[in-house]
Amino acid sequence: MKLVKIFFVFSMIFLVSNSCQKREFQATIDEVILSQQDTQSEEVLTDVDLIVDDALAQNAGMLKSGTIGNSVYLTSCTTIHLNTQVSPQVLTIDFDASCTGKDGKVRSGKIIVSSTSFNTYPSVRNKTFENYSVDGKKIEGSIVKTILKDNVNNIRTASFQEDITIHLQNNEGSAHRVANLTKQYLLNNLGVQDDNQVKFWGTVEFTRLTGVKITKTVTEANPLVYSASCHHIVSGLVSITTSTNHSWSIDFGSGECDNKAILTIGNKSKEITIR
Numbered sequence: 001m002k003l004v005k006i007f008f009v010f011s012m013i014f015l016v017s018n019s020c021q022k023r024e025f026q027a028t029i030d031e032v033i034l035s036q037q038d039t040q041s042e043e044v045l046t047d048v049d050l051i052v053d054d055a056l057a058q059n060a061g062m063l064k065s066g067t068i069g070n071s072v073y074l075t076s077c078t079t080i081h082l083n084t085q086v087s088p089q090v091l092t093i094d095f096d097a098s099c100t101g102k103d104g105k106v107r108s109g110k111i112i113v114s115s116t117s118f119n120t121y122p123s124v125r126n127k128t129f130e131n132y133s134v135d136g137k138k139i140e141g142s143i144v145k146t147i148l149k150d151n152v153n154n155i156r157t158a159s160f161q162e163d164i165t166i167h168l169q170n171n172e173g174s175a176h177r178v179a180n181l182t183k184q185y186l187l188n189n190l191g192v193q194d195d196n197q198v199k200f201w202g203t204v205e206f207t208r209l210t211g212v213k214i215t216k217t218v219t220e221a222n223p224l225v226y227s228a229s230c231h232h233i234v235s236g237l238v239s240i241t242t243s244t245n246h247s248w249s250i251d252f253g254s255g256e257c258d259n260k261a262i263l264t265i266g267n268k269s270k271e272i273t274i275r
Contacts, residue, residue: 031248032272034214035240035263038206039250039274041166041177043233044134045143046198046226047073047103048127049183052113055080055093072196072228073101088114088126095132103231107134121156123147136169141177154187160202179204182220196228213243230257232274 051073058071058080074080077099081092091114095107109132115125127143141164148157162179181202201223204216217239218224224236234257238250250272251262259274 031240031246031265032263032270034206034208034212034242035248035250035261035272036274037168037172037175038204038214038216038240039233039261040137040168041164041175041206042204042224043226043231043274044137044139044166045162045164045177046200046233047105047134047231048111048139048143049145050196050198050228051093051111052091052125052127053185055091056082056118071102073103075099075101082118084118088116089118090114091118105135107132109133121147121149133167138167140165140167156185156187158183158185160200162204173209175209176207177204181218184223198226198228199223200226211243215241224252225255227257232257232259233261234258 054071054073079094083090093111098106098108100106110130111132112128113125115123117123125145129139132139144161146159160181164177167174181200183198183200186197201218201220207213222237224233227234233252235255236252241247248265261272262269263272
């Protein structure tokens with residue numbers, strides 16, 4: 001009988017321990033997935049912003065000189081229409097049913113931007129979307145971009161208010177994103193678009209349909225940096241808290257062009273891949 005009791009006690013200890021390990025592992029998996037989804041959304045929307053600048057650059061006198069031949073994103077399957085005869089002016093970037101960009105991503109639908117002026121500052125641009133998707137992620141909602149100043153040292157600063165719904169690929173559901181960000185555009189060499197970088201900081205709320213909300217904070221002291229040539233966030237630090245009382249950080253490194261980041265929970269860290 002004693003042997004049976006001892007076996008029972010050890011069995012219960014094993015089951016409880018194993019259950020705790022599974023819960024800890026599952027929590028880590030959830031945090032990895034949320035980090036991946038939020039970062040993918042951040043990169044997709046930064047791409048949208050740079051695509052608009054890229055399209056405007058195809059028009060003489062707009063921002064930076066250029067042609068589709070030296071565009072970072074746009075290929076011949078993209079139709080750009082800029083109407084300056086209406087108020088506000090309207091820029092339409094049409095990817096039709098399917099268009100592969102120079103970054104290898106497949107886009108469809110339209111990005112529509114209205115502004116009182118596309119070549120004077122300060123100015124306000126309102127971005128909306130018509131059946132727009134990129135690599136299976138559909139984007140809906142609006143982004144208001146207020147360009148605050150355009151300095152002679154090729155640094156442009158803007159504030160962003162985003163209210164976006166992102167329908168994720170592979171049956172991963174949807175998420176609602178509300179963001180207030182400040183972005184600085186390091187334009188570097190005029191006429192050369194793939195050396196551009198975007199540095200940004202602020203707060204983002206990213207809410208899944210399940211109701212789980214993550215609140216992301218990026219400080220000006222450790223901003224995220226997105227590289228136009230790499231098409232990834234290449235440096236910066238993110239602090240995240242959730243409505244389920246979890247918290248962690250993501251470190252994107254110090255400038256390497258890759259899709260890797262270090263996720264840290266408490267005193268434990270692991271490398272993750274941004275899909």
